[in-house]
Amino acid sequence: MAVAGGQHELPIVEAVHEPQPSFWKRWAPTIRFALLCLAIWLGLRVVAPSYAIEGESMSPTFHDGGRVILNGAYRFQSAHHGDVVVFNPPYNSDKPYIKRVIGVAGDTIEIRDGVVYRNGAPLEERYINGASTTCFHVPHCSLTVPEGMVYVLGDNRPNSSDSRVFGPVSKDSIVGEVLFSFWPLDDIR
Numbered sequence: 001m002a003v004a005g006g007q008h009e010l011p012i013v014e015a016v017h018e019p020q021p022s023f024w025k026r027w028a029p030t031i032r033f034a035l036l037c038l039a040i041w042l043g044l045r046v047v048a049p050s051y052a053i054e055g056e057s058m059s060p061t062f063h064d065g066g067r068v069i070l071n072g073a074y075r076f077q078s079a080h081h082g083d084v085v086v087f088n089p090p091y092n093s094d095k096p097y098i099k100r101v102i103g104v105a106g107d108t109i110e111i112r113d114g115v116v117y118r119n120g121a122p123l124e125e126r127y128i129n130g131a132s133t134t135c136f137h138v139p140h141c142s143l144t145v146p147e148g149m150v151y152v153l154g155d156n157r158p159n160s161s162d163s164r165v166f167g168p169v170s171k172d173s174i175v176g177e178v179l180f181s182f183w184p185l186d187d188i189r
Contacts, residue, residue, distance in 0.1 A: 049176060051086050051096065057154035057161070058084070058098050061127050062181060068098075070176030079104050079150045079171060081118070084178040087152070090166050096175055099162050100127070103151030110142040111135035111164065116153070133157045140167045148172070 053066040061084070062068065070086055079085070083101040103109040103118055110117040114132035116125065125133075133153070135141035140163055145151050149168035154160025163169065 050182075051098065051175070051178075053098060054095060056159055057156050058100075059156045059159075060129055061100075061155045062098065062178075066181055068178045068181045071179050072176045074177035075171070075174050079174075085150075085152065085174050086176055086178065087169050087174045089161075090169060090173065097152075097161075098178070099152035099154050099160070099169075101150050102153050102163070103145045103168075105145050105147045105149060107151065108142075108144045109151050109163075112141075127155050128157055131157045135164050138164045140164055143168070150174075 049070050049072055051068050051070055053062050053064060053068065056064055068086075074083075074085070079101050081101060081104065084098065085101060086096045086098050089097050102116060102123070108119050110120075111133055112135075114134060116123045116133050134157070140151075143151075145168050148171050150171060151163045151168050153162045153164065
């Protein structure tokens with residue numbers, strides 16, 4: 001079709017209206033992303049929870065106000081000498097404790113003359129900075145660690161409520177092993 005003056009007539013195109021996607025279709029990617037973030041956050045809280053240190057029982061290794069990340073899967077693994085663990089104490093307390101594993105099932109622990117002996121051999125404990133380990137008037141200075149238990153001591157021996165006082169700790173009460181310290185920033189390790 002030609003129009004006078006050489007112009008062409010343009011065909012009439014009708015606008016095609018696509019149906020609007022439903023609310024769920026529009027928000028599905030955002031909802032999936034939010035659920036993924038929530039799952040990752042919850043997974044980290046179980047697998048690698050963080051713990052705020054309260055008190056000086058692990059000084060000089062860890063200090064009051066410090067924060068650490070734990071290996072939450074540790075409770076399914078074997079405990080090893082020297083591991084630093086967070087556990088629920090064997091008596092009524094609303095706060096977990098942080099201590100070092102000194103003895104595992106079958107070990108004989110004896111504290112005498114300011115020294116800790118494991119299976120008859122004195123421990124070389126550089127992390128206590130030469131502090132003496134005393135054990136006066138407390139019930140658990142000499143014992144064999146029962147199956148399913150660990151013997152724990154704080155690194156600040158003069159200022160630590162630990163297995164010398166409350167005895168070995170059930171492995172089931174362990175929340176996790178300290179993987180690394182992330183607070184304060186100058187103490188990251």
